[in-house]
Structures are given as structure tokens and as C-alpha cells.
Amino acid sequence: MDIPSYLKDTNSFLRAVEDINWRGDLKLVSIDVESLYTRIPHHEGVNAICLVLHRAGKSPAFIDFVREALLFILTHNSFLFNNQWFNQVTGTAMGTPVACTFANIFLAVFESKFILNLGNPYVKYIHTYLRYIDDVFMAWSGSEQEFFDFVDFLNTGERMNMRFPCNFGDKHLEFLDVQLDVVADQIKVSGYRKPTATNALLHYNSAHPDHVKKAVPYGQFVRLRRINDSDESFHKQALELKDRLRLRGYPDTIIKTAYDKATKLDRHQLLHRREVKRNSDRFTFTFDFCPNERNIRKAIQRNWVILERDPELRKVTVNRPMISFKRNPTMRDLLVNSKFSDKKTTWLDREIPKGNFTCHHCNFCRFHLRTRSLNIGGVTTMVEQFISCKTDYVVYVIFCTCRRFYIGKTIRPLYIRFREHHHSITSGKGSQRLIKHIRDAHAGDPNSLTFAGIERVMPKIDGGDRHRELLRREARWILKTEAEGPIGLNDKNDMAVFI
Numbered sequence: 405m406d407i408p409s410y411l412k413d414t415n416s417f418l419r420a421v422e423d424i425n426w427r428g429d430l431k432l433v434s435i436d437v438e439s440l441y442t443r444i445p446h447h448e449g450v451n452a453i454c455l456v457l458h459r460a461g462k463s464p465a466f467i468d469f470v471r472e473a474l475l476f477i478l479t480h481n482s483f484l485f486n487n488q489w490f491n492q493v494t495g496t497a498m499g500t501p502v503a504c505t506f507a508n509i510f511l512a513v514f515e516s517k518f519i520l521n522l523g524n525p526y527v528k529y530i531h532t533y534l535r536y537i538d539d540v541f542m543a544w545s546g547s548e549q550e551f552f553d554f555v556d557f558l559n560t561g562e563r564m565n566m567r568f569p570c571n572f573g574d575k576h577l578e579f580l581d582v583q584l585d586v587v588a589d590q591i592k593v594s595g596y597r598k599p600t601a602t603n604a605l606l607h608y609n610s611a612h613p614d615h616v617k618k619a620v621p622y623g624q625f626v627r628l629r630r631i632n633d634s635d636e637s638f639h640k641q642a643l644e645l646k647d648r649l650r651l652r653g654y655p656d657t658i659i660k661t662a663y664d665k666a667t668k669l670d671r672h673q674l675l676h677r678r679e680v681k682r683n684s685d686r687f688t689f690t691f692d693f694c695p696n697e698r699n700i701r702k703a704i705q706r707n708w709v710i711l712e713r714d715p716e717l718r719k720v721t722v723n724r725p726m727i728s729f730k731r732n733p734t735m736r737d738l739l740v741n742s743k744f745s746d747k748k749t750t751w752l753d754r755e756i757p758k759g760n761f762t763c764h765h766c767n768f769c770r771f772h773l774r775t776r777s778l779n780i781g782g783v784t785t786m787v788e789q790f791i792s793c794k795t796d797y798v799v800y801v802i803f804c805t806c807r808r809f810y811i812g813k814t815i816r817p818l819y820i821r822f823r824e825h826h827h828s829i830t831s832g833k834g835s836q837r838l839i840k841h842i843r844d845a846h847a848g849d850p851n852s853l854t855f856a857g858i859e860r861v862m863p864k865i866d867g868g869d870r871h872r873e874l875l876r877r878e879a880r881w882i883l884k885t886e887a888e889g890p891i892g893l894n895d896k897n898d899m900a901v902f903i
């Protein structure tokens with residue numbers, strides 16, 4: 405659908421501003437939509453999308469499918485807070501990928517119905533109308549009073565629950581990340597940073613690919629070049645940017661090279677540069693970034709010929725893939741959690757004993773240490789849950805009579821996992837340190853072993869990944885007790901579960 409007001413980004417706004425035929429009677433104004441995402445009524449929103457699809461000539465079956473899918477997304481929007489489940493009944497969640505398109509199309513239909521339409525008595529004053537999602541820029545030909553009357557008209561009409569705060573800028577306006585000034589009947593643009601903006605540039609010490617970090621200063625200087633139409637304001641803001649980059653650990657050489665390169669660029673060309681089309685023949689090989697990604701990259705490139713020679717795979721792909729990385733969890737992802745709980749314990753919780761207990765039914769009870777306190781390679785700990793031979797999702801320890809130990813985890817009942825260890829020792833197979841130790845130091849006698857649970861991973865209230873949590877717990881205990889060290893019997897641990 406063609407939305408005349410649509411702005412893709414700051415760039416498209418700057419290009420649109422260049423095209424405005426400025427007149428002395430015009431004023432710079434902006435309005436925005438208050439909490440757009442949470443206010444869009446479900447049915448009106450879905451109707452708007454269907455209308456647009458209909459106009460675009462889509463088939464009724466397709467439109468019905470989209471309607472159903474959208475309603476499903478909108479009405480199954482639940483979240484957990486403070487141990488209670490909530491269902492969002494109006495608006496769309498910010499997190500769903502469809503939210504932005506949904507809001508954008510909804511507003512496009514809204515403005516064609518209520519703003520850019522003769523039903524709006526003030527439409528004659530709208531000289532230019534541009535919108536970036538929920539931020540609207542206008543060149544207004546009416547008076548200041550008429551502008552506020554127009555906003556009142558929008559706000560009081562009970563139009564689909566929407567509210568519109570506004571800003572009458574006249575000859576000066578801040579919009580997106582630029583500021584506009586009318587000087588001698590011409591619009592001048594320069595960069596704008598909100599007074600509350602923080603220095604959120606990627607830190608140079610961050611674990612990102614080198615080329616990503618090196619691209620940050622250049623990208624930022626180019627952006628300044630683009631949003632400042634005079635050299636004077638560019639250089640002024642570049643100085644400030646240099647300081648911010650230094651504070652984020654960027655070496656002076658990288659800053660200087662990037663600045664010099666950006667200074668030479670021509671602003672007009674930057675604004676009107678055609679976007680590079682992606683090479684669609686090549687598919688993308690995506691994986692988690694890790695500091696030794698170069699070796700993975702090289703291995704893929706070097707061994708790609710194997711796939712190229714394969715008669716079956718050759719039909720699917722021949723070209724070497726592009727390499728890209730998934731976004732890794734940030735500190736924020738790891739630290740911020742809305743699933744906190746202040747659940748009080750009751751007398752029922754107190755009744756459940758803590759520690760290791762035998763189940764009295766399995767053949768391995770005699771190996772199970774009935775204890776609450778454990779000393780694992782000098783690290784002492786108290787078991788805080790009830791664990792029996794039949795408990796699942798446990799991190800456990802196997803002790804040898806000589807006090808050496810092995811840390812493991814299982815999602816099955818503990819005794820089943822121990823039975824496997826027992827079996828591999830009696831059969832004498834395997835080269836793990838644990839098996840080798842019993843073979844070499846205790847003549848392969850499995851009776852020199854005992855086991856105990858250290859902790860259990862409980863089911864997550866939101867159905868989160870319990871297995872992954874178990875892996876993390878296990879890795880943590882391996883690290884804490886130095887189970888890969890001289891006293892422990894673990895083989896090399898894979899720390900990838902932490903990232």
C-alpha cells in the first residue's frame with residue numbers, strides 16, 4: 405500500500421524536508437500519538453489491516469487468514485508479573501514483531517479517515533504531513549490558535565481511543581533526531597540529542613566482532629554528516645561525538661580515521677544514495693558470536709568444497725554462505741527479570757525435609773548418601789531441597805572412597821543415571837576420567853562409589869527452559885568445586901551454556 409505520509413527513517417524525513425516549498429506563512433509543528441501500541445482497539449486495528457489488504461487486491465481467503473492470525477496474536481498476549489499471569493486486553497504488545505506494522509497501518513487508515521480528509525475542518529491548513537510511526541511532522545499554514553483548535557478537534561472526538569499531544573514549534577522544531585530552524589525562509593537542519601540521552605554507544609571492550617566495533621565511529625560520523633546541513637554544526641557535533649567515543653574506550657586512531665573519512669563525504673550524495681540491494685543468491689549462515697568466530701568462519705570457508713562436491717547438496721546450494729551472528733543476550737537480558745516473587749512460605753513448605761533420602765525401592769539406594777551437608781573437594785554446601793533416588797532434574801555428585809569426585813546432571817530419575825555410571829564401570833568401557841580412575845586406582849570396583857544430589861531445578865512457572873537451567877547449574881558446580889582440576893574427575897566442561 406502506498407502511504408503518502410510514510411517515513412522510513414530520518415533519511416527519508418530529511419529528503420522530504422528538502423522537497424518542501426517553504427513559504428513565509430508556514431509554521432513547523434508536530435503531534436505524536438500517546439502510548440500508541442497499548443491503545444489500538446483490537447477490532448478496529450484488524451479491520452484497518454484487512455481494508456488495506458483488500459485495497460491491495462489480496463484474495464478474500466488470504467485476508468481471512470491474516471484476520472484470524474492477527475486476532476490470535478492480539479488476544480493471546482499474556483505476561484507474567486509478580487507471580488501472576490495477566491492478559492493484555494487492549495492494544496498490542498511491544499515485543500511482537502507484528503506490532504510495528506500493525507500500528508503503522510492502523511495510523512495510516514486513521515489519518516486518511518480523520519485527518520487528511522474533508523471531514524477535518526482544519527485540513528486546509530496542512531501544507532505538508534509526514535509521519536514516522538507515531539511521530540507526525542507538519543508544515544502548518546494556519547495560525548497558532550487554529551493549530552491548537554485542530555489538536556482539540558482530534559482529542560475530543562473519541563476517535564478510536566487515540567490521544568495526541570502536540571508541539572507548536574513555529575520557526576524551530578525538534579523532530580526525531582534532528583532540529584529544524586527556519587532561517588531566511590529556508591529550513592536548516594542539524595542533529596538533535598535529547599537532553600536526557602545517555603552515552604549508549606557500543607563499548608569498545610564489548611565482545612563483538614572487530615569489524616562491528618570499528619564501524620561504529622564511522623557510522624556515527626556519517627550520521628552527523630547527514631543530519632547537519634552546515635559544516636559548522638557538523639564539526640561542532642563531531643567534537644562532542646569524539647568525546648563520547650573516547651569515553652566508550654575507542655582508540656584515537658580509529659576515531660580520527662573515521663572522522664577524516666566522514667568529513668570528505670558529500671552530504672547530498674549521502675542523502676540520495678541508492679540502497680544497496682542484497683545478494684539474494686547467497687544464504688546466510690547464522691550462529692552465536694564467540695571470540696573465536698574467526699576459526700569457525702575459516703573452517704566453513706575451507707571445507708565448503710565438501711558440500712559443493714556432494715551430488716545431493718549441490719542441487720540445493722553452491723554458493724558459499726554469508727556469515728552473520730545472532731544477537732547475544734545483553735547484560736540487561738541476564739540481569740533484568742520481571743518474574744520476581746515475594747511468595748510467602750507456609751507450614752506445608754516447612755514439612756518437606758531437606759537433603760538426600762533413599763527411596764527404599766531401587767537397587768541403588770545403598771549407594772545413595774543420606775545426607776544434607778556435602779563436602780565436595782573442600783567446598784561445603786547444604787542441600788536445600790528434598791532429593792531421593794527417584795528425583796529428576798538434579799545436579800549430582802559421585803564420590804569415590806578416596807574423596808575424589810565427579811559432578812553430573814540428569815533430567816531422569818537420579819538412580820537411572822547412576823545405574824549408567826555403574827554399568828559403564830563394570831563393563832570397563834569408556835575413557836572418561838571417572839571410569840579411568842576407578843579402573844586404575846580401585847581395580848574397577850564400582851562399590852567404591854557413592855552418590856548424592858546437590859540441587860534440583862524446579863519447573864519454571866512460565867514454562868521456561870528447565871534443561872538449559874540445569875546445564876547452567878551443573879556448569880556452575882563444576883566451576884565452583886574445580887571438578888576439572890586434580891581432585892575432580894570431570895572432563896573438560898563446555899562453558900557455552902552461559903552465553
Ligand SMILES: [Zn+2]
Nearest residue numbers: 763766769793
Ligand atoms: Zn533408591
Ligand SMILES: [Zn+2]
Nearest residue numbers: 804805806808
Ligand atoms: Zn578413588
